[in-house]
Amino acid sequence: MEDLFYFKLFLAFTVGSTMVTLATVAAERLGSRIGGLIGGIPSAVAISLFFIGYTETPQLASEATSTIPLTMGLNGLFLVIYVGLARWGAWIAMAGALFFWVALAFLVILLNFNNFLFSLLFFILSLAGSYLILEKGYHLPSTEKILMPYTPLQILSRAFFSGSIISGAVYLSRVGGPIWGGIMAPFPTIYISTLIIMAKSKGVEFSRRITKPLLVSGMVNVVVYSTAVRYFYVLFGLALGTVLALGISAASTYGIYWFLKKRMS
Structure with a gap:
């Protein structure tokens, strides 16, 4: 039985790293409209x-989703810092941003926090507050079309990092319970890799400017998807629940894409 678990863990790493690689390449190669939609899916x-x-x-x-909105709220503060x-x-x-994120995530684990409604409220306040700070406090200009020509090494590094986080979330859910999995699953992997790549290729100031689209697309889509999973997994099971949650997320991704396009036009 334990061998089967580690096989599933390896499968999670393989599927996760592959899907993140495909999403990264698609977002780069298929143009701003299709790429933006694919890039916004919380893979x-x-x-x-x-x-x-x-x-x-x-x-x-389903229980692991209790802390996901709260963790995504921490991700918004991560970008602000x-x-x-x-x-x-x-x-x-x-x-500095990572230290802040890890410290607060550790506090959530120590408190054994699992209140979904409070988690959702914190997310809403963090999203609104973080956006206002970036827009009004730091006066970051909107960034139009972002071309991100990843090198093969950058794509592989991003895939390995994402696969490790995904398999880590699965492992921690087994040994630490759903709160650990819910904290680990939304770890700001994509934020970290994107900001580092942009800072190295286009400069630190440009990496600051892309935090607003990262904030809106990344945070909202993840919370929409995880909220759908919270109810659909219990009602419809794993397979159908995943399909239905992805459908809800796709609609959310499309709406956010047009919101960002209008804001940045």
Whole structure:
């Protein structure tokens, strides 16, 4: 039985890294409209929750969503701190933002927090507050079409990082329970890799400017998907629940794409 679990863990890593690679390449190669839609799908969280449900039970995967909105709220604050510290360089900004994220995530685990409604409220306040700080406080200009020509090494590094986080979320759900999995699944993997790549290729100031579209598309889509999973996994099971949640997420992704396009036109 334990061997089967580790096989599923390896499968989670393989599928997760492959899907993130495909999404990254598609977002780069298929143009702004299709690429933007694909890039907005919460692939890492979707795969994490699916494999938590596959290795454990759909009920446990549903329970793991309790902390996901709160963790996504922390991700919004992660971006705000990065922007605030970026004047001292990208690496200092990233280190400071990560330290803040890990400290608060650890506090959530210590408190054994699992209140979904409070988690959702925190997310809404964090999303609104973070957006206002980036827009009004730091006066970040809107960025139009973002061309991200990844090198093969960057794509592989991003895939490995994402696959590790996904398999880590599945493993922690087994040994630590759903709260650990719910904290690990939305770890800001894509934010970190995107900001580092942009800071190195286009400069720190440009990496600050892309935090607004990252904030809106990344945070909202993940919470919409995880909320759908919370109810659909219990009502419809793992397979159908995943399909229905992806459909809800696709509609959300499309709406956010047009919102961002209008805001940046």
